[in-house]
Amino acid sequence: ATVDKKRGIALAQRERLLQEMGLGMGQDAAKAFSEQAKAMGWEDQDLSDDDGLVCVICHEGYKYKPEDVLGVYVLSTRCSIAQGVRAVGGTSTPLAAASASSPSPHQSPARANVGGQAVGAFALPPHTMAMAQAMAGSPSTPPRAGTAGGRSDRCFSSVCNMSVVHMSCHAHATRAERSIKVPRLEWDGASMRNQNTRCNNLLPFRGPSTPAHMYSEYTERYWATLAQLGRHEGSRFRIMVHDVRILLERLATASSFSHDSGGGSAHSNVKLLPFLVQMGYQCLGDVTTDTSSSTWRQATGSLGKHLAQVAKLIPKHGQRSPAQAVSFASPGGTTGVDGPNYYAVAALWFPNKWRKNKRVLLLGMVAQALCAARIKTDTERWWEADGGSAVLEACRVPLSLMALLVRMHQILHASQPPSTAAESSEAVSEASLWAIEAEVLQDKIRKDDVKLMNLCDELVDFYQDELAVSESIGELLDVGDLLQDIGDVDEFMQAAAASAATSAPVGGGHVSASYLDDTPASATVSPERGSV
Secondary structure, three states: OOOHHHHHHHHHHHHHHHHHOOOOOOOHHHHHHHHHHHHHHOOHHHHOOOOEOOOOOOEEEEOOOOOOEEEEEEEEEEHHHOOOOOHHOOOOOOHHHHHHOOOOOOOOOOOOOOEEEOOOOOOOOOHHHHHHHOOOOOOOOOOOOOOOOHHHHHEEEEEEEEEEHHHHHHHHHHHHHHOOOOOOOOHHHEEEEEEOOOOEEEEEOOOOOOOOOHHHHHHHHHHHHHHHHOOOOOOHHHHHHHHHHHHHHHHHHHOOOOOEEEEEEEOHHHHHHHHHHHHHHHHHOOOOOOOOOHHHHHHHHHHHHHHHHHHHHHHOOOOOOOOHHHHHHOOOOOOOOOHHHHHHHHHHHHHHHHHHHHHHHHHHHHHHHHHHHOOOOOOOOOOHHHHHHHHHHHHHHHHHHHHHHHHHHHHHOOOOOOOOOHHHOOOOOOOHHHHHHHHHHHHHHHOHHHOOOOOOOOHHHHHHHHHOOOOOOOOHHHOOHHHHHHHHHHHHHHHHHHHHHHHOOOOOOOOOOHOOOOOOOOOOOOOOOOOO
16 A cells, blocks of 8 residues: 555656646657747757767767867777787787786777677688788888887877767866766776776867867877877878778788777777878868978878889889899888888878879788798799689788778779869869868768768678688789779789889898887876876
């Protein structure tokens, strides 16, 4: 009887509150609520849910807070350029050592997480392991500047769980957590909001109505926090290119995205790509007023120099055989610190160079793979020896990476450069054409961010369903839409062999322990920002 009495009192209280709100038992609640909303000056469309990116704290997005800057929690790790992908084929890298020396309650055991499914331990074939260990610069060649393991060989790798948050909401939450009975550090609280996934930085997004100065302010905070993880040499753009490269190489080698952070699948991480590209453009400078910035000149000059070096290593048709081409060796052709994969990824920001030089970029990547795997190319149709399995495994990573980059260009850029009035008079410069394309893409990222994220999400299925199961070089080139760019496959493989022989590192040798294990133990320590 007491329970029934309490239930009756609760129902009466509920009825009274509904009556005060203009609602009643048995009425159409949606219709009544709409009428009440109109009486308060709200329109129906003002009450609809935000269908774009929303903050994990306030659950609002650009619709109701158009000028507030959104960002995503990321875990940034300082690593060696030549060892950017961790634990490929069970090998131990500086990333793994840094992770082991910095335990966290949010860290989970290592697992390969491709397509959101934990696939457990795996081992790639030896040739693929060798290629993965040398994907960016020859592991047999120490960095150009200073001693082995210098700052020129350092970059940062970012992973995420795609937990989006307003910068202001994060700041308010951090202040509140510092005032509780048992205070939390900034990134301890952030990890809880990030689905119990470790993080140590916030990568900002620029939305449709985000003021440029606010986006610039938060990008400076991003780089200031990144600097606390360790020093490095090179421009911010170079660091951002390596970040994208490592992300794509993780996908191309089926490596785990969640080993350090304890969460975040491949699907979550590839959605970060449009915003990393956006940050890259921010590093290059204002596309409308600063096309001659030093960073832009350095980036385009470095890419052009690499393309010219690789082109010189390719023997003319019918002029020199691969064996003769060795005598024309040019030290350092494709074995610099950054490596051919870096320049192929850097072309994401220079689509005009990409359209004209896809074959040269791919040649450099394949030549590096053949050199790292020590494939013998002195026999007739060497790429078909023993069924072609050795060459396939050596070239699977660069060909898969190139196929992913082709898809990225299809997602981000138009197939042809935008036409301009100046083009008819041949007066448009390279910088002006780049500025036009860059402005178009940045506007696309700001306005169609969710659409681009969904398209990038398809890269995981593309790799799993088509690239990973390809059983021959020809099939990889076919599914990657590369056949139309390289022409005859036989001629391409002979040119790659000639380039590999010409660009072989002088002296050979193996990787020294100091070169591989120079990452400090504090590489993944979460920096605590001084003020929020």
